Amino acid sequence: MSTAYTRRYVLAARPATTTEPLEDGVLRYEDHAPVPALRDGQVSVKVKWLSLDVATRGWMNDVRNYLPPAPLGEAMRALGAGVVTESRYPGLAAGDRVSGLLGWQEDAVVEGSTLRKVPDGVPLQAALHVLGISGQTAWLGLHDIGQPQPGETVVVTAAAGAVGSLAVQLAVAAGARVVGVAGTPEKCDLVRSLGAVGCVNYRSQDVEAAIAELASDRVDVVFDNVGGAVLDALLPHLAVNARVVLCGAVSRYDRGGPVPLRNWFHLLPNRVRMEGFIYMDHADRFDEIEADLLPRVRAGELRCQEHVIDGLKAAPEGIQVLLNGSNNGKVLVKLCD
Numbered sequence: 286m287s288t289a290y291t292r293r294y295v296l297a298a299r300p301a302t303t304t305e306p307l308e309d310g311v312l313r314y315e316d317h318a319p320v321p322a323l324r325d326g327q328v329s330v331k332v333k334w335l336s337l338d339v340a341t342r343g344w345m346n347d348v349r350n351y352l353p354p355a356p357l358g359e360a361m362r363a364l365g366a367g368v369v370t371e372s373r374y375p376g377l378a379a380g381d382r383v384s385g386l387l388g389w390q391e392d393a394v395v396e397g398s399t400l401r402k403v404p405d406g407v408p409l410q411a412a413l414h415v416l417g418i419s420g421q422t423a424w425l426g427l428h429d430i431g432q433p434q435p436g437e438t439v440v441v442t443a444a445a446g447a448v449g450s451l452a453v454q455l456a457v458a459a460g461a462r463v464v465g466v467a468g469t470p471e472k473c474d475l476v477r478s479l480g481a482v483g484c485v486n487y488r489s490q491d492v493e494a495a496i497a498e499l500a501s502d503r504v505d506v507v508f509d510n511v512g513g514a515v516l517d518a519l520l521p522h523l524a525v526n527a528r529v530v531l532c533g534a535v536s537r538y539d540r541g542g543p544v545p546l547r548n549w550f551h552l553l554p555n556r557v558r559m560e561g562f563i564y565m566d567h568a569d570r571f572d573e574i575e576a577d578l579l580p581r582v583r584a585g586e587l588r589c590q591e592h593v594i595d596g597l598k599a600a601p602e603g604i605q606v607l608l609n610g611s612n613n614g615k616v617l618v619k620l621c622d
Contacts, residue, residue: 296355327373332365335389336617367384384413386399406583410591410619419589426452454588464482464500514544520552
């Protein structure tokens with residue numbers, strides 16, 4: 286049997302720092318990499334879409350994380366979506382649309398048990414945002430920790446991002462009064478179009494003063510994807526028994542050193558609950574969450590703006606797009622046929 290080949294990016298070396306932009310030599314592009322032969326329980330997938338997430342940068346480092354560091358010498362870790370081309374796993378057949386950890390490569394051989402079928406009636410790439418990591422994360426953080434009630438005020442940071450934009454829509458659907466925080470006028474326009482009553486541009490406005498004006502009744506829930514100074518500016522405006530959902534800290538992913546919270550004391554007298562979470566800890570609930578999200582997606586009630594990068598070879602550019610905040614919505618790599 287002749288050997289099949291594919292194109293891929295391999296993690297060739299650990300970055301010199303844990304936070305700075307990638308230097309040359311960390312990723313190595315291979316345009317003639319052999320595809321492993323299929324074993325029992327495995328499937329071969331033609332990868333059509335890759336998800337780029339801020340976690341990708343962290344997986345490159347040899348540091349403690351919620352997953353082990355991405356292995357050196359293998360295709361860079363990434364969630365992806367594609368079509369099964371050959372199967373030796375009884376639950377999947379050629380032609381099935383699937384998603385899972387497929388890596389930065391055009392052809393992946395993986396254990397069939399690690400894949401999820403993509404529901405009919407939705408675009409394939411939806412499995413990487415509204416029905417995937419972004420939607421699952423927004424749903425878990427908002428419903429399990431934030432628990433917004435009708436009429437409460439919810440502030441979402443990085444509100445134009447993949448997770449943030451979905452958290453805005455889910456909070457609006459729950460009857461909350463939503464205020465977003467984003468970094469450009471265009472992003473703020475997008476947030477308002479999703480149902481938010483207002484949006485603070487943290488680059489041009491004083492966040493603390495703007496929130497005081499937009500949320501005069503105080504903030505009941507913060508869904509935070511940013512951390513740092515933006516989170517700190519929100520703490521003085523928390524209501525009694527407020528909930529702070531710690532979802533991400535994009536403000537620190539490409540910079541070194543922690544940022545102290547000057548306003549932490551407001552947590553104590555207001556009996557605030559601040560809690561972090563990782564969506565992968567809740568894999569046993571993915572079917573439950575998908576069952577809630579899928580009808581909304583099919584009905585057009587939930588949408589996720591896509592920031593598409595064309596071609597596998599351009600994938601590294603997407604990491605910096607994420608870290609500098611120049612994306613609008615979910616960053617995806619569309620692999621060429």
